[in-house]
Amino acid sequence: MASYGVAEAKNNFTHLLDRVQEGESITITKHGKPIAELRAPPITRAALTxxxxxxxxxxxxxxxxxxxxxxxxxxxxxxxxxxxxxx
The missing domain is CATH 1.20.5 (Single alpha-helices involved in coiled-coils or other helix-helix interfaces)
Structure with missing residues (x-):
């Protein structure tokens, strides 16, 4: 899992979203401590009748x-x- 500081994540947000869309998880850190995680939402299926x-x-x-x-x-x-x- 890749890790980016807040400023770096802000400057590369579109690129990070592309990576998340490809299945990668990205951790955002502030002063070296994780504060958020970007990841794709889970795939959900509608229940079958x-x-x-x-x-x-x-x-x-x-x-x-x-x-x-x-x-x-x-x-x-x-x-x-x-x-x-x-x-």
């Missing part, structure tokens, strides 16, 4: 069922991953 949730789950199940079976049990898969089997 009941119909949207049902459609999502139906599509998820359709995609899941369309995939070919693995050909081994979950326990066998984990065992082969753990033991380093090339299968």
């Amino acid at each position: 009941l119909e949207e949730r049902r459609a999502f789950m139906k599509e998820f199940a359709r995609r899941r069922d369309a995939r070919p079976p693995l050909g081994m049990s979950a326990a066998a898969l984990i065992r082969s991953m753990r033991d380093g089997d090339p299968e």
Whole structure:
């Protein structure tokens, strides 16, 4: 996280906002002590309606069922991953 004094932040405010928009957090200090932090607001999603949730789950199940079976049990898969089997 970058840190800028008040005067430097004031002179570079537009540049700092561009950096925040790219995902960086900026700390503003006064006499070496942090007094503020610039960061992007959290991304919020609107809650799905009941119909949207049902459609999502139906599509998820359709995609899941369309995939070919693995050909081994979950326990066998984990065992082969753990033991380093090339299968």
